[in-house]
Amino acid sequence: MTARPMSPNLALNQLVAERRASGDDILHMGFGESRLPAFDPLVEHLLAGARRNGYGAVQGDATVREAVAGYFTRRRMPTGPDQVVVAPGSKPLLMALNLVLPGDVVIPRPAWNTYAPQAAIAGKHAVSVPIPAEAGGVPDPAALRATLHAERRAGRDPRTVILTLPDNPTGTLASPALIWEICAIAEQENLTVVSDEIYRDVVHDPTTPFLSPSEVIPHRTVVTSGLSKSLALGGWRIGVARFPGDEAGLALRDDVLSVASEVWSTLAGPMQQVAAYAFAEPPELRAHLAASARLHGVVARAVHEIFVAAGATCRPPTGAFYVYPDFEPLRPVLAAKGVTDSPSLARHLLDECDLVVLAGHLLGDDVHALRFKAATSMLYGDTPALQWQSLRAADPLALPHVARALATIERGVRRLVS
Ligand SMILES: Cc1ncc(COP(=O)(O)O)c(C=O)c1O
Structure with missing residues (x-):
């Protein structure tokens, strides 16, 4: 081996x-x-949650899921607590998605170095498509279309595309126009979009327009995020996913929860306390x-x-x-x-x-x-x-x-x- x-x-x-x-x-x-x-208040909430030593709900408790639902709703993605899963980092959520989503996966080139190995661990074929000149985090639309057709001709079955908004590694944010184009292709080609928005609150200029694919094609977009980047809490391991609210979206959520229940069980209790505070976003x-x-x-x-x-x-x-x-x-x-x-x-x-x-x-x-x-x-x-x-x-x-x-x-x- x-x-x-x-x-x-x-x-x-x-x-x-x-x-x-x-x-x-x-x-x-x-x-x-x-x-x-x-940030001091985060430490205080961590300490206040220290006695939460029992196993919690796999999906996350109601308070934290309500806070996360509010976070997404304030960002033009109306969300109910049932659409939210919290976990020890977004990395395991992305891995779980790899395990339960059918077919192969399209990844922008270059991209965060974990997407391709996760796909490989899940037994998926990952195909990379170059990013456009203007920004990273998304495949070039024309190249995406051509690649999908070539892959299918070669007998493969690309069913998911991963986007990173804003992007690691290029430090750029795809424009709304580009997102519209990618969403149109996802719709025509029947792709699920996994939109990794862990850097969303690290857009440098707050007036820069941000369009999530889940605003355009909510029924086929899963959004992942977390506190590792925006609040520098990588070691605390707090991640979230937002699933579509329709029947298929909630079935996908249940598949992810099945993986979660067998791998990490729950987000640690003290971290749920932190997350409930952070996602409520007080002034x-x-x-x-x-x-x-x-x-x-x-x-x-x-x-x-x-x-x-x-x-x-x-x-x-x-x-x-x-x-x-x-x-x-x-x-x-x-x-x-x-x-x-x-x-x-x-x-x-x-x-x-x-x-x-x-x-x-x-x-x-x-x-x-x-x-x-x-x-x-x-x-x-x-x-x-x-x-x-x-x-x-x-x-x-x-x-x-x-x-x-x-x-x-x-x-x-x-x-x-x-
Ligand atoms: C694009 C991207 N997604 C996800 C992650 C993982 O974050 P987490 O700490 O939530 O697992 C990282 C961390 O480097 C990242 O750069």
Whole structure:
């Protein structure tokens, strides 16, 4: 039996820890974590829930599901508590969906590095379709249509498409026009849309229009989300899914609940307490979310500027906390250093430039392309005190610890292209 590999971003964490232990001073941009402290009221609710030590309902208790239903309803997706499932992270919910949805799955290229392995674990064939020039997180509509037809001719059965809104790894948000196009194809081609909206509350500019496919084709869209990104609670493992409210949607929910009951049983009681508070979105939490989204935007744009100034092309970031530069314009310069593809680019950045990034091919991208993902959320400081400073600063870029991190990137990138 061949060993299954570790998720590449987690493997990278281990490598960074080893290099740091041996004295290397390197900047880690290879992990998609929001490096911000836990907001105090969340900690208070966690403590208040500590005595909830019994098994809870598999779907989540009524209070938390009502709060989540309110969250979606405020976002133009009218939702009843019966349509909601809470779980220890959205990752297991996405895995459960993979296990119960029929047929094969379409994934944008590049995409978050977990979608394809999850499909493989579920025994599905995953086909990747390139993203359009304007934004990631969705397949290019024309390429999607062509791929669906080619796959069916080849005897496969694509029935699901996964979208990421806003996107990891490109840090962009697909426009409403693109969503309409994808939804029209999903309708014509009888696809279920899994809309991963875990970065929804990390849109940098609150006036940017956001259209969820569940507003357009609610009967065939499942939305997943959670608190790992917007509230920097990755380690607390709080995820949610919203199912269509019709008979087929609730049957799909029941299939997911069947997997849940055999795998994770329930979202931990204290976390249900936290989630009920967070998804109700009281004013102080909304203010904290807004400050976090603003900081992510300011720093992502600064990193974007560094890559573009060095000669890379890169979609301007509008959501999440990533940039995804393409060094194709600098191919001759890089080739002279032995950098000819995605693995050698990431390796060179680590060995010669003190920068850790996630190589594009690990996200399903073309291995010959000179692209990578840089997570910009790791630059806010190594201690909660510095991170709070970053969150509260009128100009975070002027803070010494943020400026130092940006200078390290600038120096590393200059070394790469000189
Ligand atoms: C696009 C995307 N979806 C889902 C997740 C998983 O989040 P959770 O912590 O809810 O399992 C991540 C985390 O990296 C992500 O980037």
